[in-house]
Ligand SMILES: [Ca+2]
Ligand SMILES: [Ca+2]
């Protein structure tokens with residue numbers, strides 16, 4: 218029994234010598250968790266090296282020995298030796314991480330540097346490495362005597378993007394604004410923040426709001442604002458009225474080539490603020506009646522005598538509204554004999570009397586139709602049309 222156990226040990230333990238890979242075949246034992254990094258991200262590294270699992274009952278390490286070291290380097294800086302540790306006692310996979318620290322740079326244009334560049338650490342998770350805007354991080358491992366495996370991954374700055382959560386909002390919506398720029402993930406182990414400018418047609422001064430990173434390494438920043446048509450802009454509340462466009466922009470100070478490192482560029486987006494009331498309910502039209510020149514209602518209508526068509530419209534919402542009140546009169550053959558319109562603006566809840574003169578050419582049975590639209594170009598109905606029969610003797 219004892220001899221058999223010894224025999225098994227002898228078969229399995231020399232793995233160190235037997236599992237050297239075939240270098241003529243594609244072989245990439247060094248892995249990173251992303252294929253490209255931003256300048257201040259974290260790089261999680263794993264190396265498949267079963268031959269370095271020298272004890273199946275113990276967590277082993279690689280890279281810390283001068284003779285078979287791991288070196289992690291950017292263009293100008295490097296960490297060596299850097300130790301990686303086995304993911305469990307018998308995995309043969311060794312892992313660790315480093316944090317890129319970038320270079321001295323002001324990412325928000327306030328004149329103050331926002332980075333803390335440093336190169337220090339010996340693994341497996343305490344490494345910091347300075348990196349440039351367009352850099353390449355190489356990880357090399359002297360895997361066996363005279364045999365070094367290398368993996369390189371690029372580092373670059375990115376164009377940021379900004380967007381509203383919808384194209385159109387109403388006043389009581391909660392509005393999300395999202396900036397995606399992984400260059401602003403300045404600390405991959407903490408939630409970072411950035412500043413967004415928001416403004417509206419009615420308040421071009423607007424607000425500066427804070428956007429928080431959605432997780433430690435996301436580079437994805439969200440701010441939530443509300444709107445008010447009654448109070449001035451303050452905190453995360455923006456003054457805007459229906460019909461406004463609202464805007465959000467941020468200033469990207471981390472632009473990829475061909476921009477220079479000191480360039481900056483605004484990235485901007487917009488959304489529309491619509492009325493919360495249905496369009497058709499925004500203006501109320503009273504039935505029309507006919508009057509004489511003094512405004513007294515008349516009940517008998519005669520050809521060739523001037524009359525006044527009298528109506529009124531009421532703004533049913535709390536905001537100024539443009540309107541066009543359109544009259545159309547058709548004779549009994551369905552032919553339009555008169556068209557006129559009144560164009561204007563209603564202040565909040567205003568009731569406006571409208572009067573238009575009309576001289577019927579001949580006795581007939583006429584139909585008077587009214588329409589209320591927001592504008593002659595858009596022709597969005599603001600009220601249901603009306604139709605009245607007028608018999609002229
Ligand atoms: Ca082990
Ligand atoms: Ca700054």
Ligand SMILES: [Ca+2]
Pocket residue numbers: 402403404405406407408409430432433434435436
């Ligand atoms: Ca972060």
Ligand SMILES: [Ca+2]
Pocket residue numbers: 374375376377398399400469470471472473
């Ligand atoms: Ca950027």
